[in-house]
Amino acid sequence: MMAQIKEDKLNLGARKFNMWIFIFTSFMLFAAFSSGFIVYSGGNGHGLNVILPHAFMYSTLVLVISSVTLFISSRAAKQLQFEKQRRFLWITFFLGIAFFAVQIYAWYILAYKMGIYFINPNASRSFIYVFSGVHLLHVFAGLLVLLNTIRATYRNTPQVMNLFKMEMASIFWHFLDIIWIYLYVFLLLNQY
Amino acid sequence: MSTLAVHDHGVLHHEEGHEHHHKATFLNTYVFSQDHKYIAKQFLVTGITMAFIAMTLSILFRIQLAYPDKSFPLLETLLGRFAPGGRLSPDFYMSLVTIHGTIMVFFVLTAGLSGTFANLLIPLQVGARDMASPFVNMLSYWFFLAASIIMLSSFFVEKGPASGGWTIYPPLSALPKAMPGSAEGMTLWLISMVCFIGSSLMGGINYVSTVLNMRTKGMDLWKMPLSTWALFLTAILGVLSFPVLVAGVVLLIFDRSFGTSFYLSDIVLNGKVQPYEGGSPILFQHLFWFLGHPEVYIVIMPAMGISSEVLSVNSRKPIFGYHAMVYSLIGITVLSFIVWGHHMFVTGMNPFLGGVFMITTLIIAVPSAVKTFNWLATLWRGNIRFTSAMLFAIGMVSFFISGGLTGIFLGNAALDINLHDTYFVVAHFHLVMGSAAIFGMLAGVYHWFPKLFRRMMDERLGYLHFWITFIGAYLVFFPMHFMGLDGVPRRYYALTEFPAFNRWLTVNTFITWAAIMSGVAQVAFIFNFVYSIFWGKKTVQNPWKSNTLEWTAPIEHFHGNWVGEIPTVYRWPYDYSKPGAEDDFIPQTVPFSQTMSSNLPHDFEDNPAGLEEYNKWTTANKANEEVK
Numbered sequence: 001m002m003a004q005i006k007e008d009k010l011n012l013g014a015r016k017f018n019m020w021i022f023i024f025t026s027f028m029l030f031a032a033f034s035s036g037f038i039v040y041s042g043g044n045g046h047g048l049n050v051i052l053p054h055a056f057m058y059s060t061l062v063l064v065i066s067s068v069t070l071f072i073s074s075r076a077a078k079q080l081q082f083e084k085q086r087r088f089l090w091i092t093f094f095l096g097i098a099f100f101a102v103q104i105y106a107w108y109i110l111a112y113k114m115g116i117y118f119i120n121p122n123a124s125r126s127f128i129y130v131f132s133g134v135h136l137l138h139v140f141a142g143l144l145v146l147l148n149t150i151r152a153t154y155r156n157t158p159q160v161m162n163l164f165k166m167e168m169a170s171i172f173w174h175f176l177d178i179i180w181i182y183l184y185v186f187l188l189l190n191q192y
Numbered sequence: 193m194s195t196l197a198v199h200d201h202g203v204l205h206h207e208e209g210h211e212h213h214h215k216a217t218f219l220n221t222y223v224f225s226q227d228h229k230y231i232a233k234q235f236l237v238t239g240i241t242m243a244f245i246a247m248t249l250s251i252l253f254r255i256q257l258a259y260p261d262k263s264f265p266l267l268e269t270l271l272g273r274f275a276p277g278g279r280l281s282p283d284f285y286m287s288l289v290t291i292h293g294t295i296m297v298f299f300v301l302t303a304g305l306s307g308t309f310a311n312l313l314i315p316l317q318v319g320a321r322d323m324a325s326p327f328v329n330m331l332s333y334w335f336f337l338a339a340s341i342i343m344l345s346s347f348f349v350e351k352g353p354a355s356g357g358w359t360i361y362p363p364l365s366a367l368p369k370a371m372p373g374s375a376e377g378m379t380l381w382l383i384s385m386v387c388f389i390g391s392s393l394m395g396g397i398n399y400v401s402t403v404l405n406m407r408t409k410g411m412d413l414w415k416m417p418l419s420t421w422a423l424f425l426t427a428i429l430g431v432l433s434f435p436v437l438v439a440g441v442v443l444l445i446f447d448r449s450f451g452t453s454f455y456l457s458d459i460v461l462n463g464k465v466q467p468y469e470g471g472s473p474i475l476f477q478h479l480f481w482f483l484g485h486p487e488v489y490i491v492i493m494p495a496m497g498i499s500s501e502v503l504s505v506n507s508r509k510p511i512f513g514y515h516a517m518v519y520s521l522i523g524i525t526v527l528s529f530i531v532w533g534h535h536m537f538v539t540g541m542n543p544f545l546g547g548v549f550m551i552t553t554l555i556i557a558v559p560s561a562v563k564t565f566n567w568l569a570t571l572w573r574g575n576i577r578f579t580s581a582m583l584f585a586i587g588m589v590s591f592f593i594s595g596g597l598t599g600i601f602l603g604n605a606a607l608d609i610n611l612h613d614t615y616f617v618v619a620h621f622h623l624v625m626g627s628a629a630i631f632g633m634l635a636g637v638y639h640w641f642p643k644l645f646r647r648m649m650d651e652r653l654g655y656l657h658f659w660i661t662f663i664g665a666y667l668v669f670f671p672m673h674f675m676g677l678d679g680v681p682r683r684y685y686a687l688t689e690f691p692a693f694n695r696w697l698t699v700n701t702f703i704t705w706a707a708i709m710s711g712v713a714q715v716a717f718i719f720n721f722v723y724s725i726f727w728g729k730k731t732v733q734n735p736w737k738s739n740t741l742e743w744t745a746p747i748e749h750f751h752g753n754w755v756g757e758i759p760t761v762y763r764w765p766y767d768y769s770k771p772g773a774e775d776d777f778i779p780q781t782v783p784f785s786q787t788m789s790s791n792l793p794h795d796f797e798d799n800p801a802g803l804e805e806y807n808k809w810t811t812a813n814k815a816n817e818e819v820k
Contacts, residue, residue, distance in 0.1 A: 014324035014405035021397045025435045032439035032479060039475050040454070046470050119451045121469035126452045130443070 012164050019168050023175045026138065030179055033130060034186055041124045041190065048124045048190050050116055055106035056132075059099050060184055066095035067177040070170055077166045085166075086153045092173070093146045100139060103132055124190075131183045135176070142176050145169050224334075226326035227751040231333050232311035233644055236637070238333075239304020240721070242340055243630075244714070246295035251704075251711050253288040256280045258704035260686035260697075274352065282685045283372045286355035289683055290373065293358030294381070295343065296626065298388055301491040303336045303395075305633045306430070309494055310399045310423040312640060316742035317420045319408025319759065321752045324401040328394045335391035342384035346377045354381035357683065359480055362455035362473050366447040369461055382445055389434045389441075396434075399427035408741070410761035414518075415780065417740045417765040418504075418511060421518050422497020425525045426490050433486040433529070440479030447471070474539050481532035488625045489528045492592075493521060495632020496563060499585040502635045503567055505738045506582035507574025508776050510766035513566040520559030527556045537608045546605040553603035560596055564589065575769065575776070579736070580654025581639035587662050588631040594666075595624025598673065613683075616676025619669045627665045634717070641721075642735050646747050647728030653720040657713055664710025671699050739765045739779045763795070 073088035263278035355373025456468035533549030773790035
């Protein structure tokens, strides 16, 4: 009887589904911010009028590469190449940190080189910081998820749990990638 | 466990981990429990406590409205600086209104209602051992408790709690110096709300996932009871709309504490021009009401689901129009996202856009009416048992009708411009979502009390509670319609200051005494509730002779719900008084092969083999009849 109950409690599929719903909620958050932007800039004639710093392009590139490395790691895990899996997880993790750093650098350029401050009478410009800041919060959470997955590779984790953790991390990390591209393109389209 | 195949050591480790994890200690059984039934009780008790606090607040401001110029020394003793000279201060009056609304809408009718019944009913009614992620489910409760404590703690800061109304519109809420309540009280309100949204999302994600992934064998979506359907769709609404409030709140926090101007523009404060430029307070209203409108359906839909279930069980009849009920719930869910503009008709909205919102708003009356007619048709010629739960469910239908009708008035842009922010609105939403939802919740408490606490509540006290509350709520809210039609504005501190509204003072006094009467009636409930938890009559396994799956679980609670295998489901949950059946109810776990005499051809719509058996049986039976 206990075994039966235990098996029912593992329900990995349902937990993976939780992640998908979480992604929906997260998407709604960014959708709300971007529609806020549209309402704001449409209602007041306050456009963005900023040429976004190149740093954002580099950070986008870093993030896309990290998605690729995570994919490689995932495939390695499925093929039971655990060393390779761990190596590429670490690479992904450091690329994530690099992304974090480049975003902060982009803020530095925006504020100190271009004079586009967060506290700005034109709130369209404050929105750049809101978009990237809230996204960075998500990236921070993503880094924690990656760490948790890496930790599991140092322990005797059953392969099913290993794959499950890999999959959870992948769903989340690729989502972070896609949502950043969405935000970046959104800002680019509204540059003028 | 096939999951443990790869690493040999992994097996051992994993098993050990599991054993360790499930050792029952006092802490993980009674405090940080991950059992959905226990979490439901935690939500219920916290929700009821918050409801009593919010009700007390409302009686305090009702006293002010009834006796605006009188001083009550007792108030000063109790409230100190909030009631100098025994009369509520205007700022504190605004705080009371604000916190009453916030607690009732979010803490009682969202977390208290959804939190309790989604936790209790979803796993039990779909046949699951627990939620998809019990740990996250537990976190959901603790975030809710933290949010409640933070919200209440704002009564202890120097300048008092938030006081800009529960909708916290900027600029009032965005400028800490605009009024006392916008200082630390507002900050605490925002922190509390962020915790609350966290709680709500964690809960909602679990509810959706559990319904979609963890149903027992045979339980397809069209065999789910309406209570589960309603809680499921409510969770979807919450998951999609609460993040939008987060966005609005985050921008508001930036405006308050960092000096951005998302919502602020052209502000002059105490004669000084403020540096904010270009912000749009209307943007906040859009973000707020994009959550705010679905929120009222988050409040009412669980009450609808619970009432459908209770009405059907106690009428001993199948719910009328089960599919129509589900489709109307889905319709409400979808439509609720495109009606938010009707809260903003007077913001200078483009009249054409207002027209669009008006049409969508009026369309939502259709699914609501479908539900109402179906409830009435369920009652029609039923074999009604007037249990306390049944009375409250009928009360819910009554409030939903009388409050819903005025919604059609308010949904019209042309009428709303007159009625906006008057007592007419107060009357409307207190009936349709306040009273109706609280009655749905109480129906649920009385109905599932045996499942929650393994004992029965006292019926006679239940009747007393019902009648006084029912009559009291109508006496409180019905006169407000007339005040609103006369143009009396809501949220005013002392209407006697305005000669035009002076004549409503007697009505206000009457309303206050009605409110005090209904408040006192709640003592009957709380006594009944607490007494029955400890000393109530012990329940049998299926006290209401109900079909749904939760009553097949043993009376004793343990983490995992069913001993051995989870029962399989064969039929929909509403086979009450089926012609030809032995009893007037057939639980969902009884296969058709055991009820040959009551089967009907449409029971076998997707089941050709079953239909063949059925035809064979009927022809054989007919032959027997002829022989006789």
